[in-house]
Amino acid sequence: MAWTTNMQPNFWEWLTMVFxxxxxxxxxxxxxxxxxxxxxxxxxxxxxxxxxxxxxxxKVQNLVAEYEGVRAKKSLLNMVCNQRTKKTLPIINIQFDVAFDSRNYRSKTGLVVWGNTNEYLASKSFIHYDVVSPFATEAYAGLEAVELGIEMGFQEIQIQGDSLTVVKKYQSTTIDYSVIEAIIRDIQAKKLGF
Structure with missing residues (x-):
C-alpha cells in the first residue's frame, strides 16, 4: 500500500483495502x-x-434487511420455478407481493405473470402513495393483477397473493363492508370479464 507524505493512506487506497x-x-x-x-x-x-x-x-440496517429479504425471495422464486417444471398449471398465473412503508404511507407492489406451460411472461411493479394500511396495499395489488390480466388479453387467470383475508374477499360474491370495499368491488366487477 502506498502512503502519502504524512503517512496517511489516501481515501481511494483505504477504500480499496476495505473492499x-x-x-x-x-x-x-x-x-x-x-x-x-x-x-x-x-x-x-x-x-x-x-x-x-x-x-x-x-436506514443502513433497513437497506441490508431489505436486500436480504429480496435475496431470500429470489431463492424462493427459484425453488417455485423448479417445482413448476414438474407440474403444469392449467391457466395463466399472476402472483403478487407487496411492501408497505408505514412511515411514508406508500407501498410497492410486484407482479409476475406465468404462462400455462410455466414460462415467465411478464412482470410489473408499482408504487402507491397515501395508502393507509398493509391491508389496503394487498387489495390494490390484487386489483393491479386483475387489470394486468385484462391488459394482456387473457381469458382465464389465477391470482396468487399472501394475504388470506384479502384473497377470500376477492373470491366472495357477497357485498364487502370493510375499509377496502371499493377496491374489492372493482376487482369483482373486473373479474366478470374472465
Missing part, C-alpha cells in the same frame, strides 16, 4: 453507508433536511 479485505456483508454495509451519507448530504444542501447518525444507522 478487498472485507467480507461481502461488511462491503454491503459500507456501500449502503456511503450511499446514505451522500444522500443525506444532498438532502442538507438541496432541501435543508437533516438526518442524525441514529437515523442513518437505522
Amino acid at each position: 478487498e479485505q472485507g467480507t461481502d456483508e461488511q462491503c454491503r454495509y459500507f456501500f449502503y453507508a456511503f450511499w446514505l451519507l451522500w444522500y443525506a448530504r444532498n438532502q442538507v444542501v438541496h432541501e435543508r433536511v437533516y438526518s442524525t447518525g441514529v437515523d442513518l444507522t437505522q
Whole structure:
C-alpha cells in the first residue's frame, strides 16, 4: 500500500483495502453507508433536511434487511420455478407481493405473470402513495393483477397473493363492508370479464 507524505493512506487506497479485505456483508454495509451519507448530504444542501447518525444507522440496517429479504425471495422464486417444471398449471398465473412503508404511507407492489406451460411472461411493479394500511396495499395489488390480466388479453387467470383475508374477499360474491370495499368491488366487477 502506498502512503502519502504524512503517512496517511489516501481515501481511494483505504477504500480499496476495505473492499478487498472485507467480507461481502461488511462491503454491503459500507456501500449502503456511503450511499446514505451522500444522500443525506444532498438532502442538507438541496432541501435543508437533516438526518442524525441514529437515523442513518437505522436506514443502513433497513437497506441490508431489505436486500436480504429480496435475496431470500429470489431463492424462493427459484425453488417455485423448479417445482413448476414438474407440474403444469392449467391457466395463466399472476402472483403478487407487496411492501408497505408505514412511515411514508406508500407501498410497492410486484407482479409476475406465468404462462400455462410455466414460462415467465411478464412482470410489473408499482408504487402507491397515501395508502393507509398493509391491508389496503394487498387489495390494490390484487386489483393491479386483475387489470394486468385484462391488459394482456387473457381469458382465464389465477391470482396468487399472501394475504388470506384479502384473497377470500376477492373470491366472495357477497357485498364487502370493510375499509377496502371499493377496491374489492372493482376487482369483482373486473373479474366478470374472465
